[in-house]
Amino acid sequence: MFYFGCWNGLRGHYLHKARGFEVSIERTPWGRSIDGMLAPAGPRVQGLATLAHKGGWTALAFWDNTVDQRPGSNSAFLVEGIKTFDEMVAMAKETFPEVWGRFPFKIQPA
Numbered sequence: 001m002f003y004f005g006c007w008n009g010l011r012g013h014y015l016h017k018a019r020g021f022e023v024s025i026e027r028t029p030w031g032r033s034i035d036g037m038l039a040p041a042g043p044r045v046q047g048l049a050t051l052a053h054k055g056g057w058t059a060l061a062f063w064d065n066t067v068d069q070r071p072g073s074n075s076a077f078l079v080e081g082i083k084t085f086d087e088m089v090a091m092a093k094e095t096f097p098e099v100w101g102r103f104p105f106k107i108q109p110a
Contacts, residue, residue: 001095002027004034005075006067013074018095028078029055039063039074040110047105051085060088062110066102075099085109 002023003016013035015025025032030052038061040050049062061076077092089107093100 001077001079001091003075003077003092003096003099005064005099006073007099009067011068011070013068015078028059029057030059030078034059034061034076034078036072036074038076042110044071045110047103047107048110049085049107050110051088053082056080056082058083058088060085060092060107062107064103066104 005013007014007016007020015023015027017023025034028034030038038050038052038059040048044063046063046065049060052059052061057078057080059076059078061074064075065073077088079091
């Protein structure tokens with residue numbers, strides 16, 4: 001599983017493995033289209049999430065201003081394999097507890 005977003009309180013959106021190791025954004029089938037392109041269309045409500053599938057991967061994405069206050073700040077969790085919304089939430093909580101723990105809002109389907 002990968003996390004795309006702000007890490008360790010630092011602004012800027014990057015792709016990370018568990019424990020914060022930064023990896024190339026090209027490792028996923030979305031490439032550079034992760035940043036803001038997978039989160040829900042319409043009003044940017046924090047916590048409203050979309051589930052996307054591409055090339056045998058799953059992404060759970062939502063608007064997130066907990067670290068970066070700029071418009072368009074978002075978070076996404078990505079994993080190889082086709083997963084459900086609930087499976088992605090459970091995996092994200094387990095793999096990235098420090099990231100998930102900073103969300104004061106509930107992650108729910110848009």
